[in-house]
Amino acid sequence: MEQQERALAAYVDSVRGEPGALGVVLVGSVAQGRERADSDVDVYLVVDDARFEAETAAGRFAWVERRDADYPGSYIDIKLVSPSYLRAAVERADDPTRASFLGARVAWSELPDLGDTVARIATLPDEVWDERVRSHVAQARLHGGYFLRQATERGDEFLRRHAGLHLALAAARAALAANRVMLPGPKYISKLVRAVSTPEGFVAAWERVVDDPDTASGAELLRVLDAWLGDGLSPGDTLSTFIRDNELHWLRGGVPAEFW
Known part of the structure; x- marks a missing residue:
């Protein structure tokens, strides 16, 4: 819906230029076109391996931003990933991780192959x-x-x-x-x-x-x-x-x- 797309665009603008930020992947109900008017926006924030290592060493794997900033009940639900994480997920991720990328859409990326990598995570031979x-x-x-x-x-x-x-x-x-x-x-x-x-x-x-x-x-x-x-x-x-x-x-x- 329009309000979620606006919220996504505002979030992408807020993380562009952050140290180590490489991309944003939209997932969940909004990516799959089954959102409600008050649905949150689920994303994976892709960062370089150095930032991922530093953030996760501090116990920061997921968080929420922009609560009620974009529409009533809105927030951005963020999970952190890196290129190494994504490559590993292609080979050996469990079902919940793979399923989370079903219907995923790259909202912004500095990585030319991010869309292909994401699609491979959600596919098994x-x-x-x-x-x-x-x-x-x-x-x-x-x-x-x-x-x-x-x-x-x-x-x-x-x-x-x-x-x-x-x-x-x-x-x-x-x-x-x-x-x-x-x-x-x-x-x-x-x-x-x-x-x-x-x-x-x-x-x-x-x-x-x-x-x-x-x-x-x-x-x-x-x-x-x-x-x-x-x-x-x-x-x-x-x-x-x-x-x-x-x-x-x-x-x-x-x-x-x-x-x-």
Whole structure:
């Protein structure tokens, strides 16, 4: 909307010429064209690596400016990034970071390739998506077929809820990956799992696990998930994939699959 564009332009004018400032990338609802009249303006402020190192060493990663300066309820929500940060994000960013760049628009830049770099962050090749599907199916099988069963046998209420939540998360992540959809964060899972294409019975089975995880609801969700996405993932592959992406994630320099 016009008021957000004016606010963005005023912010860009305010940071041009700052030491180390290299660009401003508009993200969030305004960049994606789904803002409300009172929506804030979300941006990444791109600075050189020296300023990024100095700012983050002081604990300054994000802040708010121009509160109520441009229209009622307005503010600029700023996150700090650098060229090195952006290059690393292309290679190994998690889903919330990648998803934050979906629909991003470069508002100002001293870097000729900034737009291309930003676009690459929000894109994953098919082979990565396919491996994500396999990983999340493996997660679902272990949490639903092993840990949830153990929880029921032992009467362990914490483990029952933990296994059920992780089964639901893994099944949802597999469904999103199959549809090439990134996960911006946990608060979006319930909406996205109902919005993407899934086989008949998947959402109902998923909801039952969320509401009351037990061996019966877990087995039904796994049945639907395996019939849809489980081909080619043997029991041996399942266990090795789970171990690789959980117990050995530290050795590979990454994070567990649920945080991708």
